[in-house]
Amino acid sequence: MRRARTNPAAPGHAARSTSLSLPLPLSLPALVALLVAPGLLSSCGASDRDRPDVLLIVVDTLRADRLGVYGNERELTPYLDAWAATARRFDAAFAHAPWTLPSTASLFTSLVPQQHGAGGSLALDPARGDGGFRSLDPRIPTIAERFRDAGYATASIVNVDFLTETFGMTRGFEHIDAKTYASNREARSATETTDAALAWLEVNEDRPCFLFVHYFDAHAVYSPPPSFRRRFADPRDREDDDFVFGTRAQMIRLRTGELALSPDVIERASRLYDGEVAYVDSEIGRLFAVMAERDRADSTIVVVTSDHGEEFLDHGGFEHGHTLYQELLHVPLLIAWPGRIEPGVTSSIVGLADVAPTLCELAGLSAPATFAGTSLAPYLLGAEYPPQHGHMAHGNFWGRAKRSWTEGEFKLILDLSRDAPGARAELYRWRADPEEREELGRALPEVRRRLIGHLVDQERRLPGLGTGPRAVLGPEELERLRSLGYVGEDR
Secondary structure: OOOOOOOOOOOOOOOOOOOOOOOOOOOOHHHHOOOOHHOOOOOOOOOOOOEEEEEEEEOOOOOOHHHHHHHHOOOOHHHHHHHOOOOEOOOOOEEEOOOOHHHHHHHHHOOOOHHHEEEOOOOOOOOOOOOOEEEOOOOOOOOOHHHHHOOOOEEEOOHHHHHHHOOOOOOOEEEEEEEOOOOOOOOOHHHHHHHHHHHHHOOOOOOOOOOOEEEEOOOOOOOOOOOHHHHHHHHOOOOOOOEEEEEHHHHHHHHHOOOOOOHHHHHHHHHHHHHHHHHHHHHHHHHHHHHHOOOOOOOOEEEEOOOOOEEOOOOOOEOOOOOOEEEEEEEEEEEEEOOOOOEEEEEOEEEEEHHHHHHHHHHOOOOOOOOOOOOOOHHHHOOOOOOOEEEEOOOOOOOOOEEEEEEOOOOEEEEEOOOOEEEEEEEEOOOOOOOOOOOOOOOOOOHHHHHHHHHHHHHHHOOOOOOOEOOOOHHHHHHHHOOOOOOOOOO
């Protein structure tokens, strides 16, 4: 059964009850005019006019290269592309892990996965039966806690188990709207997610707001609404939903090596994924338009990013959680604050761990002492960027254990699997070779050794803040994670 979804912003969809009266889709000039008008992008009428509201949007499984402003030519994201004209775009933003739990925990805590403790891997021991998951270390403060303690109304609207209380990901949120599903095909739609966000904003007008909105549609199974299917799917798949890829059974067979990946099938899946991305874009456009229509006086700091990308045979595989190549780690990062942040493009290397201290400083709050990322606020407000720092990632959910270190023009990936002799290293010039096709380790051994040394040195310097406690999953939670392919069929 295909997910039943409607979208008032898209042609061919039945209208839902909404306060929206602006015509959609808006032209690019019209949307930009709305977004840059003074005070229009404020979500809550905060009584303290000096305290901005904050809207943090994460589009699950969104590759950076699917946005037009990141080079995509299929016109998948007209709303975000228009809004990006009002934002600072970071072209070299990276996740710290290739799947949701550890990556989003880094976003919330400004720490890399080795520090915050949240993560795990596909269960190899059937007796454990829980995927070996660990939740966020309860001693580590989160950005939601910091804003709540500063008097903000805080809310989390999410669509997957990994962002719920079980995994320590709801701390600091006063309002929690978490939807979980017995099947990936029953996930809450982007339309419903936007409706939930707008409903919460409408009843929270007396305090500054911190709102986290998580869209799940771009995650497999890919099943865009009919109008988006007709526009972006392979011609064979435009009029019906008989073709399905990314189901529980397929994920299990893929990870055990029993499922061969046909380029034709993966290309068809990729086209449906594009339809999902376009659908989410339209709903983010609706969210922005309604916020503008409400004409709040105060400004809002808006962040749009992703927790990780998705692979479509880029390096011979499919989905996420199994490698540290660019298709999984390179994420969009756009930050806007009308009248404060100068729009433009920044090419410096940044990580999701940099977002939390940035939001604290922009909002005039001191960051918790544990936040280890770099605040980008001074540079967003006009200062020159300092020399680029390196970026660390790890935390494969399945597949081989790996670490990565990105520094300057080079990226190192270390294979730390038990059967790897010592540490198998790959080296790429990620800017010149964004698809990471040309491995340079043998050609540039000195560079490889230098980056290995830097990675080892950085890991040694990490403060040992904690290891997350083992996540105790109930039968229903375990079954839901099985349905998403996160726990093996026999576990």
